[in-house]
Amino acid sequence: MKQILVVGGGLIGVRHLEAVKAHPECSLVGLADPNMSLEIDGPRFASMSEVDCAVDGVIIATPTHLHAAHGMEAAARGWPMLIEKPVAGNLEQARELAKVLQDRKIASLVGHHRRYHRVVQQLKSCLASGQIGDVVTVQVIWAMRKPDTYFQGNWRTQDGSPVMINLVHDIDILRFAIGEIVQTTALRGRSQRGAARVETGVIALGFETGAVGTLAFSDVTPSPWGFEAGTGENPNIGATHQDMMWITGTKGALSFPSMTLWQGEDWGQAATKISASAEKNVKAPLDAQLDHFVRVIDGAEPMIDVADATKTLEVAVRLEAELAGQSGVSSV
Structure with a gap:
């Protein structure tokens, strides 16, 4: 079972939460979001810094301008990450994050779910x-x-x-x-x-x-x-x-x-x-993406990583x- 943390409790973050909870190979670590009034069926953290348990992968679903900062914070803890798109608020941030991930050999996936x-x-x-x-x-x-x-x-x-x-x-x-x-x-x-x-x-x-x-x-x-x-x-x-x-x-x-x-x-x-x-979808693209993220955590080639998504951006x-x-x- 992969221990997955979700960061960001907005509309897309909630969808990721539900996908993680329903996935047979995932266990939800909890939701990190400064709005502690958000209630979920699982542990709550105000930020990633409060997480003091094992994390195999993190899903970053915060506003775009925060993607890079949260990606850097996750990278500092050695966590493989799935970041929602666009990958960052600007090109400079995206390129800096891509370099850090490459240097530290940390796996990444970007949520271009289509x-x-x-x-x-x-x-x-x-x-x-x-x-x-x-x-x-x-x-x-x-x-x-x-x-x-x-x-x-x-x-x-x-x-x-x-x-x-x-x-x-x-x-x-x-x-x-x-x-x-x-x-x-x-x-x-x-x-x-x-x-x-x-x-x-x-x-x-x-x-x-x-x-x-x-x-x-x-x-x-x-x-x-x-x-x-x-x-x-x-x-x-x-x-x-x-x-x-x-x-x-x-x-x-x-x-x-x-x-x-x-x-x-x-x-x-x-x-x-x-x-x-x-061809018809066997499952929703967001669920298929989570399937793939589980494999990326184990070392599989990502469909689109931060460096690749930077080219789209x-x-x-x-x-x-x-x-x-x-x-x-x-x-x-």
């Missing part, structure tokens, strides 16, 4: 096996209308750009399935809510493999296209089960998440639709800065 969707792993396997040849282009759409209340009376009023909240997930999937993103160009759209924050934009991407792509996004338009809508991942977002990613290659093409596959030769003959079906931070520096599209 990598644990069976259909995402199927996508990566399909591309790696060459079923559509070499990837040439990829197009992604994430377009939803967030309710006005989502932005009222909180930090999102000024800093609620979809880039760090939503697109960081799509960026990570693209890195996971296609390869490293080495070039970006972004164009910001006009604000519809009269807000200073970024709402809409289009991003051009260049991959290390030579593939290129686009990512169009908006949080002001109701549409059927987006990872959450396509997969039904989030119960708070209506599921449409429509594709939101289209990939072309030298031998064919596919759309995701339906995993509809097309193959062909040239334009003289119509591409042929190949019978295929999307780097792309997202660069795009955020580029979009924030624009005033939005205006008529000429």
